[in-house]
Amino acid sequence: MKQFTCVQDLGDLRSALAEAFEIKKDRFKYSELGRNKTLMMIFFNSSLRTRLSTQKAAFNLGMNVMVLDINQGAWKLETERGVIMAGDKQEHILEAIPVMGSYCDIIGVRSFARFEDREFDYNEVILNQFTKYSGRPVFSMEAATRHPLQSFADLITIEEYKTKERPKVVLTWAPHPRPLPQAVPNSFAEWMNTTDYDFVITHPEGYELDPKFVGRAKVEYDQRKAFEGADFIYAKSWGAYTGENYGRVLSTDRSWTVSSGQMACTDNAFFMHCLPVRRNMIVSDEVIECDRSIVIPEAANREISATVVLKRMIEGLEK
Ligand code: CP
Numbered sequence: 001m002k003q004f005t006c007v008q009d010l011g012d013l014r015s016a017l018a019e020a021f022e023i024k025k026d027r028f029k030y031s032e033l034g035r036n037k038t039l040m041m042i043f044f045n046s047s048l049r050t051r052l053s054t055q056k057a058a059f060n061l062g063m064n065v066m067v068l069d070i071n072q073g074a075w076k077l078e079t080e081r082g083v084i085m086a087g088d089k090q091e092h093i094l095e096a097i098p099v100m101g102s103y104c105d106i107i108g109v110r111s112f113a114r115f116e117d118r119e120f121d122y123n124e125v126i127l128n129q130f131t132k133y134s135g136r137p138v139f140s141m142e143a144a145t146r147h148p149l150q151s152f153a154d155l156i157t158i159e160e161y162k163t164k165e166r167p168k169v170v171l172t173w174a175p176h177p178r179p180l181p182q183a184v185p186n187s188f189a190e191w192m193n194t195t196d197y198d199f200v201i202t203h204p205e206g207y208e209l210d211p212k213f214v215g216r217a218k219v220e221y222d223q224r225k226a227f228e229g230a231d232f233i234y235a236k237s238w239g240a241y242t243g244e245n246y247g248r249v250l251s252t253d254r255s256w257t258v259s260s261g262q263m264a265c266t267d268n269a270f271f272m273h274c275l276p277v278r279r280n281m282i283v284s285d286e287v288i289e290c291d292r293s294i295v296i297p298e299a300a301n302r303e304i305s306a307t308v309v310l311k312r313m314i315e316g317l318e319k
Pocket of ligand 1: 046047048049050051142150274275276
């Protein structure tokens, strides 16, 4: 595998899931594969799970790891070409990227949507610059429009916990004081659309996602109706996508906070969230602490999804 930025890069999901469950049984099975190979992880934004789970995955495979936080200790990077660099940015990304590429074999990049210009975000300008100029295989550790390592872990988790062949999975918007990127809901929808699950998205009017990601999902504006008979509730907040409202908070209506009342409408659904989560904004204490909350095993599966992805990328280096 030469890159991992979306579900299509993984190819057949059945075989990817089989590989994930094989690695889960013995996560050190391929501990020699990454010997003398170096992973560089570049963070433009904060992280707990992605940072730790991806490093752990690299260690499982015997890799060396370097981590760079661009905004803490590195030179400030200019990302636009043609800018007269008379401001506070000391280095251009077009030199920085090939330099970083010269020190490693594989690069992971985290670069969130900036919410300044939808076209800039949805063209994945930063991630694509790494792909174009690093000379190395690149994978996304959450980019402007997708978070595929998270979505792969989410799929592994649903496959582990489902008790029906075709579970009902509901992605619900939830309130948050600040606008959050659409990467997680976009990506979750993209991955769910590759399955034959009954997949529903619910949000207040104005929070419609890019139709490209919504795909075949049923969109239901009544959250309680959407929750009826659900087997999995996947909560996430996101800022508006459409028109001039791009990147704005349109509602902080706490009646959308996932609480026991809504969960009672479901078929004893499991509760999922990618974390970090703001309690009693997105989900109540009771729901996230109840025995149907699977947010911790979901986060633990980030190590598994990252191990599969890195294993395939190392294998791709040999070809
Ligand atoms: N879910 C997730 O990506 O967590 P972090 O932002 O902490 O990496």
